[in-house]
Amino acid sequence: HLWQHDLYPRRDAGRIGSPMKYISTRGQAPSLNFEEVLLTGLAADGGLYVPETIPQMSAADIKALRGLSYEETAFRVMRPFIGDTFTDDEFREIIAKAYASFGHDARAPLVQLGPNHFLLELFHGPTLAFKDFAMQLIGQLFQAALGRSGERVTIVGATSGDTGSAAIEAFKGLDAVDVFILYPHGRVSEVQRRQMTTPAESNVHALAMDGHFDDCQARLKDMFNDFDFRDGVRLAGVNSINWARVLAQVVYYFSSAVSLGAPDRAVSFSVPTGNFGDIFAGYIAKQMGLPIDRLVVATNQNDILHRCLTTGDYTTSEVHPSISPSMDIQVSSNFERALFYAYGQDGNAVGQLMDELKQGGFRVSQGALQALSEHFDSGRVSEAETSATITEMQARTGEILCPHSAIGARVGDQHQTGATPMITLATAHPAKFPDAVEAATGYRPGLPNRMADLYERSERVTRVNNDLSALKALVRDRITR
């Protein structure tokens, strides 16, 4: 779930004259337009791109979203960020293709957990996790941008499970892209593995590597640091710091809040958080004008974000594997974007914090901590509490939650106050984590009908050694030219 160092600054960066500009959180890289940010990802100074100014939606604009389809909401919310990269018609078509494979007409339906507590189901995409919302859109954006220039790119990613399967589903069969995903052999769940190994499209390359996720990540980083190789195969990446992924996630904050009465009524969100991408999208929605009261960060036992938001101390420690593995993080890459705003858009201050992070951690200033606390609350949930919440929620509501969503629901319950509705984001389908769910409920959740044959489909995977030159040779050999 944590792809790093997989993107590179483009040589034609910084075109003049486009309406929507993006700047780096470290203040030392050229500003780019949307298309450049999409294809580039990480800024040349090591920072992350954010919009120079955040587009505003008025109360009337938000009211006008009532009753619209998810796709039309997506178009209206994201359009101002796209600049002149696509025409309205092109962008509408991209959005239509992105969400056509979802198994629910509402795309992101709401269900109710308690008197004023709602669950936003973000797991109706092709790989049953919320990452499909961003990855499916990114696949279509890449195809459209590359299609008109005739370029091809090679996407290489490392995954501990969810990101790799979402990327393969999003890029399979697209003719401008080859996609290679490295995962640790024997260390992903069966559903995750099958989602990566069963697509039959010839541009998909699932690579099972001997070693741990960290080894996959290290070889990925090596490939991006070999500039001859990187430019030779035109490496590109789609990790969680890509701005377009954040942008895609802004949409469901709007669609769900509007369903519950926004802009006339404020809502709060509880978000199971790892890399801070999903919850940061909520912050952007709020800055655009959506009336959001609290954004609640829900963490598992790997609680660096909860510690930081409550004490200001961001000191990294070891990752302790949990039953909510997609939130097992040590460094939360998108948190840098929140810090940028908390420090009054001071790129130098952010750059300094990130230097300190290399030595093990930093302390957020009083002023910045105050700024963060105007928007964010947080809570931490232990392993035992996660499991107990899955059990309780089933008893109280009949809903079966995945462990990540259960963490969100528990923290959401704790922070729901007064008349403001709490919306908890359900980030994965319970069938993606059947062991934890079965342990908590005695019931083994089955896959949705549309993918019930996943266990029968034939698998196609290449076993690879933890050997950089062999990996590079394999990629060179396999790519379509």
Ligand SMILES: *Cc1c(COP(=O)(O)O)cnc(C)c1O
């Ligand atoms: C990736 C993931 C998360 C964490 O999302 P971030 O954007 O990294 O905070 C939570 N739950 C599931 C199921 C995920 O796959």
